[in-house]
Amino acid sequence: MHGQKMAAALAVVMAATAVNPMITHASAGFDLRKKVVGLSGIMNTGNINMKVTRGEFASMLVNASSYRSTVSSTSNTSVFADVPRDYEYASSIRIAAEQGFMNGYLGGNFKPEEYVTLQEAVKGVLGLLEYKNTDFTGDQTGSRMSKYHFLELDDGLNKEAAELMTKEDCVNLFYNLLKTDTKSGTMFGKSLDCELTSDGEINPFSMVDNSTKGPKVVTSKSRLNSYLPFQLSDANIYLDGDPVKNSSEAITTAFDSTDGVLVYYHTLSKTVWLYTVGNENENGRSAVLGEITNVVYNSTDLMTPTAIILDDGNTYVLTSTEMQFVFSSYGDLRVGDSVNLVYTLSEDAEGNQTRTVIDYIED
Template sequence: MNGREIVASLAVVLTVTSVSTMTAEASANFDLRKKVIGVSGIMSTANPNMTVTRGEFASMLVNASSYRSTVSGISNTSVFADVPRNHEYAACIRIAAEQGWMNGYLGGDFKPEESVTLQDAAKGVLGLLGYGNSDFTGDQSGSRLSKYHFLELDENLNKEAEEVLKKEDCINLFYNLLKTDTKSGTMFGKSLDCELTADGEINPFTMVDNSLKGPKIVRSKSSLKSYLPFKLGEANVSLDGESVSNSSDAVNVALESSNGVLVYYHSLSKTIWLYTVGNENESGRSAVFGEISNVVYNSADLMTPSAIILDDGNTYELTSTEMQFAFSSYGSLRVGDTVVLVYTMSTGNEGNETRTVIDYIED
């Protein structure tokens, strides 16, 4: 191969590598955005290639606003001729119209089943940021789109004003909205417990942690249903770290084969994390039920326990101040007490397993 051929071959390899890297980065970035929007409760992130109707978009706007906790399933009044009171999005359409986030059409229709355009969507998100008609002069639509671009609400969106939006576009749009400052200068996402990471992206973990409920042990499906503030069939369910499609059957199997199921849930996104007690997961959380047979103290600090041993013979490390206090002489747990431990497991270079307690439930 001559020098010219080598250069050409290297150019092809570098180009393919560059494209592959960019594709992987774009995919990872969208996965992050999808996770954030899913946790936020703004919209369902399933089927990202589906187009979004005007009714659905009105619902997204309301779910991103302070009205999300008060909106009801049925509107008291019918604001538009083609949106009856019992319409799925009637209440959200009424709020979006009253707040000036979306407009109806001449003749008194809203056209809730028509696809939403970028122009409609830009008006809606700018309204959430506090911008009204008085902030735009001349061509209102054109001025709004200019502001939309100036605020970089268009990041990862390549749409013209009259193009319709897919769910993927809305995921990007609302993610950008969360990072954008309102007209008054506050990051919009703070209202949904959003925090930025060092590289300027939204951290989905802090969003979950700020409003995560649990842990709780349930030993029957009726107990699980009474504990949850939403229907099991409407939820995104993860069992022992894996997503499950038929949550009812999966819960039945888990309950029949264990001492119960550990439950965490997130109301806004209707997400449930279930862990089978006694089933040890190599990644993520695990739960174990047992009797405390020993509390281990470090010889350098006789007041602070470093680990506990259950009657299964395993040692569970205590590394956080909260867990150390709970199992110390100042806490309420003693040798002989039964407890459910929530822990994570890691494997060292030599294959030794370390179990670290992150939470507990007195049985």
């Protein structure tokens, strides 16, 4: 019923949303990198100026690897003395250690809450690229750093080996990883459905495949959990355009809405987009439930509707062929039917607002 172009645009726009309002990144290149890494499911790209712990980085490495489907919320065994089995990143830490992506410390500790350094991060991504300890001679750290620079994994990073990594640094590092060939000669990002554009950058639209599902309206958090094919606790969640935690009071408040919450999700990246029905957003998407009171036609084309009017009194413009067909005499929706609309809101210089329909659910 719904076109993949719309789903792709939704996922690409919403996968990287608001960050610290005091920090701005004018570089369109970084915006693209953040969107791609967010869609890949490697990491949550919010709060990009925060430092990254070793536990968090272990999770990123495993999410980028072929082991990502085996990660659970708890580990069957406690590999390190300072990593309890129920620790948030216990399973990822175990896998990262077993695969040689990261090392522990003498005494059997991992120090999961300490911040990760560039040289530790480099060891991890080179491990993902199939490089082993035997590929580096002499000074292992220096040899790995040389390979890191040679492979241009340093694009966008300006750090020394011992400096601490921020989430912004991780976005750049993992984006570079996705574009880099493994030791066996295959672009690493192919395992995460990445394709390069003609200018050598990763095309985010190619990453949004048929696993993008929705929209669906749910009326409780338990129903949302039942609808998703993965655990909500493992998801990257966006509510009305802003990243939130699954335990956030904002989500609970959204479900208090009598009209429910509209849901899209993307399986590969474990990303969920929630829209509070009836909450109009000036930036991004909005959702509304209403009864169709009028279908508007252009006087020069009485077969193709140009807009619909709901019982809230607002006019919702139809610009895509798909949406025009749905609300035409050939479609299934008629005056008097209830419908959930997904739309964007724009405003011109004179303050005139336009609401443009991009998707719908027949109520």
